[in-house]
Amino acid sequence: MSTYAFQHLTPQLPSTEPIRVKRWSLTKVISNTTLLVIGAFFLLPMLWLFAASVDTSASWQLRVPDFTTRNYLLALQPDYTRALVNSLILSLIATVVATVAAFLAAYSFSRQHIPWKGPILLTILFLSGVPISILIVPIYKMFSYVGWLSIFPTAVILGVTALPFEIYLIKNAVDAIPLDLEEAAHIEKASTWKILSRIVIPLTMPGIASAAIFGFVNAWGSFLIPLVLISRAAEQPGPVRMYGFMNSVAINYGAVAAFSILYSLPVVILYLLMSRSFRAGFVLGGAVR
Template identity: 35%
Template sequence: MRRNPVLTVLHRLAIGLYIAFALFPLYWLLKVSVTPNDLLYSEGVRMWPSRTSFEHYAFVIANSEFPRFFLNSFIVSGSTAVIVTLVAAVAGYALSRFAFRGKYWITALMLLTQMFPLVMLIAPMFKILSPLGLTNSLTGLIVVYTAFNVPFATFLMQSFFDGIPRDLEEAAMIDGATRFVAFRQIILPLTLPGIAATLGFVFTAAWSELLFALMLISGNAAATFPVGLLSFVSKFSVDFGQMMAAGILALIPAALFFLLIQRYLVQGLTAGAVKG
């Protein structure tokens, strides 16, 4: 179809405007994080400081607790992502391949867990985990995050399995392989992109979780990144440069995983349209 050149220009302009809107808050984070302290207030609204420095990054990495928060977050999000993906792979396979009596109820249960306010679990969760010694512990967070992410990840894995023809494992089973062997050796390798996407989604979700981490963790030893950053913000003297440098550091893993999963965004968000 021929296009009106005015419309084409307007279209590109609109896209450009939206990209500016999407990137500006991140750009500002970056800008303040490289502004030296003496210019922070005098050049507060300039688009780029007259002089840049990495002093905030150096300070945050060398003299603050942020490396530990970063490591804690990484352990929690990484373990959660791996465990959830394993559990969701087998459960998603069952939902995709078997016709059995409880299937409808399992699906309903998993949908239900996506609908009710998780915030109402905060108090009872604390009461349950506290006598087990799982408050103030990374293990406690991993258990909680794993359960929260399993339903969504199961739907996601199910949608990937649905895309693989059944003939493949049926042929293997006729040749004498058990179903589990067929699943592990033939189907799983074909779902590697799906597994990567699930890992990415769950990692990002665990990396961002705030409210349960605030409730279950007190003190710095087991603090994850959001807990550490928020306690930093509420301190008496606020150092904006350092906070934003820390913020950029927190953004890096999330952005990397975004690149990993962005090809699967459509599939993922449609499978788990219930989740953010």
């Protein structure tokens, strides 16, 4: 009896039931339908690649494949894997060259007093927007003059094309770390090298990683620069090999598809693994602001 009275006396609390929002508003229906249509636009062309790569008699048509792994075995022949290895060599050299140079310059731009810093940074920003195709003719002329039409100088060129944007990405990352840390280390008489290796590099790692990935992907995807600047067919990277595939008389569609999947896979995986830091780097990238 007493409990009943007590219950009666408790003040009326607001309902704990969630406020029901209309589940299917018009906006929601339109949004989801639009996305499904756009998703199909993205998915349908890709489907062919997967279907054809496991199809015994693939053509340009999209159809349910007769399953086989022969195409992948074909695409993994030494002749083709060498093209992938060349791609890897090109991209790794380009990445290391560009990222090391970009980090050093970015740190200097961010922390040191440099005369005409503003105009220099503006020039670098301008360079990051220059269409790369303009470089093909003069570089070809320069390199053929000194006999450098091979894989290593080409890798350096590919690094240089990514360098301006990498400087910007890394400079933004260095700008974001508080100066106090370096000052404290300086007071403790840490050398410049120690400050760089113990404080700056670990803290800017996400920025450096996104710059390095940008450089790697840039080199991995480039086609015309290696095509022009590498004279030996054995040193040509993946995309040039693929071009040969597409233009051959008896084209093996399944092998083309399998090879392009193998060729695309490293880049896609790299992006997906690093998507978080890369997105942050790209969105914060001052070069795009």
